Amino acid sequence: MSDALEILGDRYSLPILRELMYGFHRFTDLAALTGAPRTLLTGRLRRLEEAGAITRTQYSQHPPRFEYHLTAAGADLLPVILTLKEWGERHTGDHEAKTVFVHRCGAALHPVVTCGACREDVRPGEFVVEDGPGGGHPSATDGTDH
C-alpha cells in the first residue's frame, strides 16, 4: 500500500483519475474540475503517466495539444474511488453528493466489498493479518483485538 500511496497519496491524484473516469481528458478541464494549480497538475499527470495509470497522447500536431486517458491499471482504481466516495458521503459533511453513480441494474451504486473466494461481505474482525513472504511486522500478534 505504501507504494500505491507514493503515487496516489495527495489531495489531487485521485480526483484527477476520477475526472478521467467521468470522461474529461483535457488539461484545462482537469485543472478547472480538480482545482489543482496548473504547475501542480503538470507534475501529477507526469507522475501518473510514469506510474502507468494514464497515457498522454497528442491529438493536434501544430499547436501541440494533448489528452489524457486511463490505462487498464488506472481504470483498476475504480474500486478505490468508489469506496472512498462512499466513505466520504457516509462520514463527512459530504451528504449531497455532486454526482451519483447508477449501476446498470438501475439502482444507485453503493459498493460492497466481498471476499473474492467465498463471495461473502468483508467486515472488520472477519479476517486475520498474517506475515507474508516479504517479512512482516515486528510483533504483529493478534491483529484484531477490540
Place this chain on the structure above:
Amino acid sequence: MSDALEILGDRYSLPILRELMYGFHRFTDLAALTGAPRTLLTGRLRRLEEAGAITRTQYSQHPPRFEYHLTAAGADLLPVILTLKEWGERHTGDHEAKTVFVHRCGAALHPVVTCGACREDVRPGEFVVEDGPGGGHPSATDGTDH
C-alpha cells in the same frame, strides 16, 4: 470524495489507520511502523481524531500515556484500505506483500467490489455518472470532447 481526501489525502493518514486495524495503538509504534516523523504524526492523529475516525484515550495518569483506537467511522475505511492494498500489489512493484489478509473462509482475502443492490461485480463501464442533488459537473456523462 474531496472531503474525504481533505482528511486522508496524504502519505501517512491511511497507513496510520491501517496499523490501527492491525492492532497497534501506541504513538511510538505508529511512528516506527509508518515512518512518519513524530511531529507530523502528532498532527495527523489530531486531525483524524477531529474528523471522528479515531479516539485518543488516556491509559496512564501520572506519566500521561495515550492510545489510539478506531471509531466505527474509522473502521469503515476498511474497504478503502483493502482495495488500495490490492491495487498496490497488482500494479506497483509491491508484489511481495509484507502482510497477507486471510479471510475467515480460509482463503487469502482479495477484495471484489459489488453493487449493494444487485450483488454483481462492478466493472468500468457498467455504471453511469449522473448529476446529484448537490449540482453536478459542467457537462458530464458522455465523455465526448466538446
Place this chain on the structure above:
DNA sequence: CGGGTCAGTCCAGAAACTGGACCGACTGGA
C-alpha cells in the same frame, strides 16, 4: 543509581505548494 520507555515538543533547513503572469500557435468572428 542508571538505563529504558513513552508521548510528545522544538528547531532549522529542505521540499512542496500556491496563484498570478506570461507564452506561442493557432481558431473563430466582425
Place this chain on the structure above:
DNA sequence: TCCAGTCGGTCCAGTTTCTGGACTGACCCG
C-alpha cells in the same frame, strides 16, 4: 485584417509543509 479567446503548458516569488535529529519529564525495572 484585426482582435479576442483557447490550449497546454512554463516561470517566478512567497508561503506553507515536511523532515529528522535533539531534547524533555515522569515514570518503571533491575
